[in-house]
Amino acid sequence: METGTGNETGLIVRSEEAEYVALPHGGGFRLLADAGDTGGALGANRLALGEGADGARPHYHALSTELFYVLDGRVDFLVGDERTSVGKGGMVVVPPKVAHAFGAAAGCTAELLAVLTPGVDRFGYFRALGRIQHGLESFDSLLPEQVRYDVHFLDGTAWRSARPG
Numbered sequence: 345m346e347t348g349t350g351n352e353t354g355l356i357v358r359s360e361e362a363e364y365v366a367l368p369h370g371g372g373f374r375l376l377a378d379a380g381d382t383g384g385a386l387g388a389n390r391l392a393l394g395e396g397a398d399g400a401r402p403h404y405h406a407l408s409t410e411l412f413y414v415l416d417g418r419v420d421f422l423v424g425d426e427r428t429s430v431g432k433g434g435m436v437v438v439p440p441k442v443a444h445a446f447g448a449a450a451g452c453t454a455e456l457l458a459v460l461t462p463g464v465d466r467f468g469y470f471r472a473l474g475r476i477q478h479g480l481e482s483f484d485s486l487l488p489e490q491v492r493y494d495v496h497f498l499d500g501t502a503w504r505s506a507r508p509g
Contacts (some may be wrong), residue, residue, distance in 0.1 A: 355381055362390075363467070365474035371453070373470045379463030387463040391416070391454045393448035396476060396508035399456075401500040402445040404414030405438075408460045408494055412436045412446065417454030421446045422503055450508035460494075469493040473490055 357376050365373040371392035372407055375508040379387050393399055402422065412419070418431045422445040423438055429449055438444045460466065469489065475481040490496050 351412045354440035366475045367394070367397070367468050367474060369397040369477075371397060373474065375467050375470060377463070378467045379465045382463055385462050386461040387457055387466050388457065388459045389455050390455065393417070393419075393453060393471075396448055396450050397453075398492075399454075400445055400447075400505050402443050402453040402498040404441050404443050404496050404498065405422050405460065405464075405494045406496060407440060407445075408443070408462055408464060409440060410438045410457040411457075412438075413459075413460070415457055418449040418451045418452040418507075419446050419454045419456060420497060427506070445500065445503045447507060464494045466493050468494060 355377055359374065363375040365375065367373070371394045372392040374388060376388040377386060379385075385454070391399060399419070412421070412430075412435065413479070414430050414432055414434045416432050417484070418429055420427065420429050421436050423436060423445070424442050424444075428436075435444075438502075446456075470483065472486055476483050476486070486493075486495075
């Protein structure tokens with residue numbers, strides 16, 4: 345992987361070179377770019393979700409806009425108070441401070457590209473999520489890191505009750 349500030353030399357990430365964080369439902373994160381790789385411009389990852397699997401519980405980003413592009417399958421989103429389902433080729437953009445959550449739709453797998461701008465170094469966050477999903481750490485271990493990763497968790501009771509399984 346070629347790295348630089350993103351502004352001087354560009355960034356090229358080949359799929360086979362990107363770190364992969366497996367998730368227990370058969371999916372996983374492919375870590376493409378952290379803020380340090382792009383001079384802070386953005387962070388990007390590709391996420392594969394198993395059938396009906398949650399991608400993220402309700403949260404918001406205080407500093408960054410997040411873009412989701414659905415590469416395959418169908419994804420249920422909560423954006424603010426609106427629930428919607430978006431299929432392959434669809435895009436969702438969430439501005440700073442807007443609550444959101446997402447997961448593969450019932451009976452569907454999904455793949456999506458997620459881009460956060462400006463970037464925040466979040467590879468550590470995705471690695472921690474992998475450990476949490478595999479039962480190696482508790483979700484509570486992320487709570488002290490909310491400001492560091494600009495991921496501020498919200499009550500997810502309504503989201504969970506509307507999800508498959």
